[in-house]
Amino acid sequence: MISDLLTYVSWIFLGIGSFFVLAGSIGLYRMPDLFTRIHAAGVIDTMGATFLLAGMALQAGFSLVTAKLAFVFILLFFTSPVATHALAQAALADGVKPLSQDGENDVDDEDMLLPHQGKQSSTDQAGKSSANKQESDEV
Amino acid sequence: MFFISALFILFALSFAVVRALKGPTVFDRVLAANSIGTLAILLLAVFGFMTGRPEFLDIGLTYGLLNLIGTLAVLKFFRHGDLSYDDEGENKV
Numbered sequence: 001m002i003s004d005l006l007t008y009v010s011w012i013f014l015g016i017g018s019f020f021v022l023a024g025s026i027g028l029y030r031m032p033d034l035f036t037r038i039h040a041a042g043v044i045d046t047m048g049a050t051f052l053l054a055g056m057a058l059q060a061g062f063s064l065v066t067a068k069l070a071f072v073f074i075l076l077f078f079t080s081p082v083a084t085h086a087l088a089q090a091a092l093a094d095g096v097k098p099l100s101q102d103g104e105n106d107v108d109d110e111d112m113l114l115p116h117q118g119k120q121s122s123t124d125q126a127g128k129s130s131a132n133k134q135e136s137d138e139v
Numbered sequence: 140m141f142f143i144s145a146l147f148i149l150f151a152l153s154f155a156v157v158r159a160l161k162g163p164t165v166f167d168r169v170l171a172a173n174s175i176g177t178l179a180i181l182l183l184a185v186f187g188f189m190t191g192r193p194e195f196l197d198i199g200l201t202y203g204l205l206n207l208i209g210t211l212a213v214l215k216f217f218r219h220g221d222l223s224y225d226d227e228g229e230n231k232v
Binding site: 026028060083091094096 | 140141143144147148150151152154155157158164166167169170171173174177178180181184185188193196197199200203204206207210211214217218
């Protein structure tokens, strides 16, 4: 009876995980802006992966398979925030502006620059520095 | 139930592929590629349980590391224009 209960709970977890994966990917398709899409993709990495892996671990019991599933979870737990943060910071440094309705919540350009950038436009500095670097490489 | 989970993950993969093809900026495409990687890991795990072969989880672990390194490498390339960019001695980009 316990094994039946574990199977049913694991099915429920798999269903919830699949729902969150589908919801996150539909959000990735339909969201209006880059930063909202980053949030939708984050739903896949956190809720979808956690519930799917937990549902599979319940069916595997205490074995090597559960240890490997735990390793996959720890990997996703540490790498998906790193990738998300790097993506958002790279997008901000490149000048992608968040969507704002009717000009409310408009962010000034200086607020979005990284600390080591001056008060000038970030794309101009990036273009100048990469052009200088290419010239020095050719010499 | 594993079959239904695999179908849902395949649907999610198709949406992510459409976003990778359609995304107006390059960061949309990088985000979609990262999501495709995570969904592939989940699909590998579900498929391993469906066929009763737990070796697919090892492939998923390897691909997870490759996914992270690939995302960071593409972002570094688009930020600096050069994969061998070194930050020493430069205070401003």
